[in-house]
Amino acid sequence: MLELNLSPIYYRTGLNSPVPFPGLPANASAYAHQLQTYCAVTRTRNYAQFSTWCQTCELAQTCPVAQLAPLPQHGTLCITNSAVTGGGKTLAAYAYGVQHCLTGDKVLGVYPTNELLHDQKRAICQLFQTIHKRPPTEGIDGELLVVDGEFLRQEKDAGEQNIKLIEYILKRAKLVLTNPDILYLLCHHLYASSRELTGRTITAFSILMRDFRTIIFDEFHLYNSKQQAAVLWLVGLSAKLFSTVETPHPHSFIFSSATPLDEPEFAEKLAALNALGVSTVTIHQPGESHGRPVMEAVKLRLESANLRAWQGEEKAIEFLPELQPLLHQNPHHRCLYVMDAVAAAPNFYNG
Numbered sequence: 001m002l003e004l005n006l007s008p009i010y011y012r013t014g015l016n017s018p019v020p021f022p023g024l025p026a027n028a029s030a031y032a033h034q035l036q037t038y039c040a041v042t043r044t045r046n047y048a049q050f051s052t053w054c055q056t057c058e059l060a061q062t063c064p065v066a067q068l069a070p071l072p073q074h075g076t077l078c079i080t081n082s083a084v085t086g087g088g089k090t091l092a093a094y095a096y097g098v099q100h101c102l103t104g105d106k107v108l109g110v111y112p113t114n115e116l117l118h119d120q121k122r123a124i125c126q127l128f129q130t131i132h133k134r135p136p137t138e139g140i141d142g143e144l145l146v147v148d149g150e151f152l153r154q155e156k157d158a159g160e161q162n163i164k165l166i167e168y169i170l171k172r173a174k175l176v177l178t179n180p181d182i183l184y185l186l187c188h189h190l191y192a193s194s195r196e197l198t199g200r201t202i203t204a205f206s207i208l209m210r211d212f213r214t215i216i217f218d219e220f221h222l223y224n225s226k227q228q229a230a231v232l233w234l235v236g237l238s239a240k241l242f243s244t245v246e247t248p249h250p251h252s253f254i255f256s257s258a259t260p261l262d263e264p265e266f267a268e269k270l271a272a273l274n275a276l277g278v279s280t281v282t283i284h285q286p287g288e289s290h291g292r293p294v295m296e297a298v299k300l301r302l303e304s305a306n307l308r309a310w311q312g313e314e315k316a317i318e319f320l321p322e323l324q325p326l327l328h329q330n331p332h333h334r335c336l337y338v339m340d341a342v343a344a345a346p347n348f349y350n351g
Contacts, residue, residue, distance in 0.1 A: 006298040009084055010291040016058040022099045023091055023127045031292075032059060033083050033285035034092040037254065040065045040079045040281055041096040041214060044250040045105070047071070064281050071250060076239040076278045078270060080220075080255040083285040087294045089256045090123050090218065096252075097214040098127050101143070101174040108212040109177045110231075112222040114148045117177050120218060121146060124175065136175065145173035147182060176212070180227040187234055209238040214252050221257040225265075232269050239276045260284055 011031045021030040021038055030038075036059065043050035047070050054060040071077060083089050097107035109124070111117040125144065128136045136144040145151075187205040217223070217231055235253050242249045270280055316337055323335055 001304070002302040004300040004302070006295075006300070008293050008297040009087075009287040009295040010289065011083075011087060011285060011294050012288050012291040016056075017053070018056055019053050021095060023095050023130050031083070031088055031092075031285055033081055033283050034088055034095065035059065036063055036065050036283045037079060037081050037092040038095050039063075040068075040077060040283070041252045041254070043068065044071055044075060044077050044252050045100075045213075064283065068279060068281055071279060072277065074243050074245065074249055074277075076235065076242075076251045076253070076273075076276075078235060078253045078255065078273065078278055078280045079283065080257070080270075080280070081283045082257045082260045084287075084295050085258045087285060089258070090120055091127060093216045093218060093254045093256045094124055094127055097216070098124065098175070099131050102132065105214060106173070106212045107175050108183075108208065108215045109175070110180055110183055110215070110217045111177065112180060112219055112227065114179060116219055116222075117146065117148065117179060121177060124177070128175075141172060143172075143174040145176050147176060147178040149182075152182070180217075180223060180230065183234070184227075184230045187230075187237075205234075205237070206241070209241060209251070210249070213250065214254070216254045216256065218256045219258070220255045221259045228266060229269070232273065235278060236273050236276050239273065239278050243277060 013029045013031070015029065015032060015035065017030075017035055019030070019035050019039060021035055024030060035057075039050055039053060042053075043065065054063075054066045057063070057066075060066045068077075081089060081092055083092070094107065094109070097105060101107050109117075109120070111120060121144075125135055128134075128144070136142065138144045138146075186208065220228075223231065238251055242251070274280070327333060327335060
């Protein structure tokens, strides 16, 4: 048997900062990494406003965002933000984009799995509700569009090359959620191009990079090496493609992760983008000894098991009568049961 005691993690609240961070209740304040991510996106859109905030913000002297020089008019900024699970990374990444998505700043959110995509969709809808006082309209005619394999199967008619997908993204959606594999196919022209209303042929990649100025790669620590390479290719190509357009078109690419993205291989690839005019900033939220808890103390007890005689579902149901009184006595506590197979989880839940 092995017992582990995990210490709690706290994030400090009540920071002295003039940043009007959106999406929080009146009695709550933002964490440092949330303020810094919000400011990083703001500086690519309105550097003067960002500089004003820095003048009286207590984080300014040590904040990596405050040290960045102004971007060129077509600048690209890569933001890596790491905080523990439950530490508010989704709010940090989406706060600026959701706040401004109805006035032209469209947002593309990319998730490594469809399960994470649909799970985070609820949090994004809640943030939209908090900021705009109503839920987003969803679907092909709405403000929020989920582009996954099921969407493609439903919307593709016989003989089509998913040209509807491009038209929907172009004309309607303000917030688009998808996965890296669909994004890869889209950007490599494996879906049909569009002639828009002008009759001029334009690729899906050009549409995305022209209309979506905030691109979020959430849970980036779960991307495999091929997906990471494809993402960095997208960043570099967009920086090169829009470096000479007439209208200023800065992009913010946000890499959100539950673990620090400081692996040498990824850091080296990201640094290589500097030659294309891409600026980078790393934001990390350290744990503190006080503040608001983002991870409670956890006690884990691991016991050896006879795998040949293992009866996971049966034992889980057998122990339920012992667990239920504990949960009733402690209504704020939650119980996590880790199954030995994903396939067994629905059976346990139904039981």
